[in-house]
Amino acid sequence: MHRNLITTLLATSLALTLPGAANAGPREDQLSQYASAAKAADPAFAGFSAERGKTLHTQAFGGGKPDTPSCTSCHGQDTRGAGRNLSGKAIDAMAVSVTPARYTDPAKVEKWFKRNCNEVLGRECSAKEKGDWLTFMLGQ
Numbered sequence: 855m856h857r858n859l860i861t862t863l864l865a866t867s868l869a870l871t872l873p874g875a876a877n878a879g880p881r882e883d884q885l886s887q888y889a890s891a892a893k894a895a896d897p898a899f900a901g902f903s904a905e906r907g908k909t910l911h912t913q914a915f916g917g918g919k920p921d922t923p924s925c926t927s928c929h930g931q932d933t934r935g936a937g938r939n940l941s942g943k944a945i946d947a948m949a950v951s952v953t954p955a956r957y958t959d960p961a962k963v964e965k966w967f968k969r970n971c972n973e974v975l976g977r978e979c980s981a982k983e984k985g986d987w988l989t990f991m992l993g994q
């Protein structure tokens with residue numbers, strides 16, 4: 855009885871202190887959905903890369919609209935600084951360290967990925983690309 859209580863307490867405090875359990879939220883859920891989709895598309899998928907995400911964010915693509923060749927065309931070179939859309943309206947920094955509410959609404963994230971990837975790449979981003987980009991931004 856006593857021993858069971860201790861085991862229960864131990865298990866509870868472990869669950870509370872495990873990083874995965876403590877941090878699980880909409881961003882982590884969305885990332886693991888992207889991971890499942892990336893794995894389904896390519897069995898060799900071995901996890902997201904902030905480095906690839908950074909490249910996606912800064913690279914100039916030729917397939918989209920000429921006035922928005924890259925994500926940084928609107929979001930700016932500095933992930934921690936404000937961006938600007940084509941009509942000059944300010945966009946809050948994409949870095950989570952500066953704008954903590956970022957990427958907490960999965961529907962919003964999906965909506966803008968769809969719109970902005972089409973705008974910049976001329977196609978939708980893959981699950982792998984979205985996961986890489988999010989991983990990069992979550993570390994910013």
Ligand code: HEC
Nearest residue numbers: 922924925927928945946956957962963966967970971974
């Ligand atoms: C034409 C301007 C423009 C370009 C280019 C652009 N974005 Fe955006 N993006 C916006 C605007 C405007 C918003 C919505 C306002 C906001 O969230 O502050 C937004 C929001 C987002 C969001 C949702 C953020 C959240 O808080 O949930 C994601 C994700 C995103 N953009 C990704 C990208 C990626 C990836 C690229 C490059 C492939 C890109 N954007 C290129 C203008 C742009």
